Amino acid sequence: MALDLNFQHRVKARLISIAHTVTLFIAMSIICIPGLWIVLNSFRPTVDIMAKPPVWIPRDLNLDNYYAMFGGAGEGGVPVLQYFTNSLIISVTSTLIALLIGMAGGYAFARYRFKGKNAIFIGLLLTRAVPGVALSLPLFIVMAKTGLIDTHIGLIMVYVAMNVPFTIWLIDGFFRQIPPDLAEAAEIDGCTRWQAFWKVEFPVAKAGVASAGIFAFLTSWNEYALASQLTRSTFSKTMPVGLRDFTSEFTINWGGMCALAVLMIIPALVLTFLVQKHLIAGLTFGGVKG
């Protein structure tokens, strides 16, 4: 009898674990296959990409699309390097600014009491409920009047505004988890308020700042809708906007587009990889007894 019950449970556990694996596999496939398809297509000639029925197993892989992308600016080629630089400058700068403001704001929300704190906080979050595209026309007009259309600064400002509410919210959450006692202990140990922040609170909240940073970077890096309105020339176009250069009136250069897409994915991957060490809650809050 008892043996039976044990057996039943074992079978049940087994079935559940199989179901787990299958579900996970399906979910991961849905997430990963489009990405893999892009990478694969970037190495294939257009014939293969467009083949019907699709060619699943690659036959003829080459780097032609990449050569074309970097080399042949002449024959309607796309100034990819310029786009890459634009993207990098705009994303990195806007991320750094958003992080600085996010840290200052998040710390203030986590540590200080002031009038209208909750209202301001909710107001910040509400700004995220407004779809960015809805702002594109007003933004366009403002930028046009101030001469910021087609400049790095214009886009940087837009992205900072987009990211700040989220970085504040995320960083606030991390500072909230750090007991105020830590900074107080540091002050007693001889730190100024400023030192206590940089030597104790900031290192402990690094994981939060890093994740906010990744988020802000990826948002700016991938943003298309606003960038397509506010940029015009190679001087400020970012890579997502640049992707459109591969479509001409009658043809779409899928291979080239995929190659550029891969180029876009790489920095995002590298960054995530570098920072993930901090993301894994490597920092146990063991300094205080919970």
Next chain:
Amino acid sequence: MASVQLNNVVKKYGALEVVHGINLDVAHNEFVVLVGPSGCGKSTTLRMIAGLEEISGGEISIGEQVVNDLPPRDRNISMVFQNYALYPHMTVRENLGFSLKIAGKEQAEIDRAVNEASTILALEDYMDRRPGALSGGQRQRVAMGRAIVRHPDVFLFDEPLSNLDAKLRAQMRVEIKKLHQKIKTTIIYVTHDQVEAMTLADRIVIMRDGFIEQQGTPSEVFEHPVNTFVATFIGSPPMNLLQGKVIADNQLAFAEGFTLPVPQEFVGAVKAGQDIVLGFRADNLMPENHALDLDEASPPIKMPIVVSEPLGTETLLYTRLAGGEIQAKMLKPRPVVDGEVLTFHLDLARCHLFDADTQKSLR
């Protein structure tokens, strides 16, 4: 090396006043324990001394210097927090050396001080671990180590033992006492545990609702509580209290027709018709043949045992008297059956009388 003075210190949070002008003099090298129920303002007082909390009124001086407006770093104090507040991203060694590093000391000097502290607190084996990988007691020791490396003028402790289990707490209590003997320094120690207060303190300061109720040596506050609050707060089990009235012939009358003579000490201090509260400890109410010698024995009192709690060398007896439940103690205990009626004697010389209105001692 310094004394600490609090002069009419007030703390307000907005309109809410939580510390009402307290005065306290802590002598150089004295071990003072602030004790009181939760929310009475002990931590607030300690944090004002540390400089973590602004003072709304009055004056605090450390070593003759008024420190009202000095930031914590300029007060040369150390503090051990209830939750230890160790820096989670630093090793034990770095935690210990942090204050010296901030002060810009040479590495060799830091190493020497850190090693000395780690020897005193037996931390040598954990020096390269992070706080997250330490047990509660080890973290507690690191927190103390971090406090002593700086050789501060004053040590502040805010309930440092309350996160430890009973056994470890007793052990650390002894450690702290030894530490005080070793590194003679002024210590102000906050706890809500009266046992900790009694065992550690040179002087106990009992607080309630932002006021100091009484201060004195442990034996003073134990033997001469100024009011019923101190009487019931200090000592375990808490002092028994019985509401009563002084009647003619120096007799005290209680509910259910129970009477006692007024203790000699209070004859003349009370007058007939006065409402009083009688206080006595379990140790002074003992059954016949299981008692110490009494200085001023009361007439025999017969009481039924409700529950008995054998503690080994003695048994705590819960009985009923004059409508109240009171506790008595049986020395050289024998097994007691619940409901059994025993004859007790109260030591009147160890009784306290309090005024029923003010709750103050009539001594």
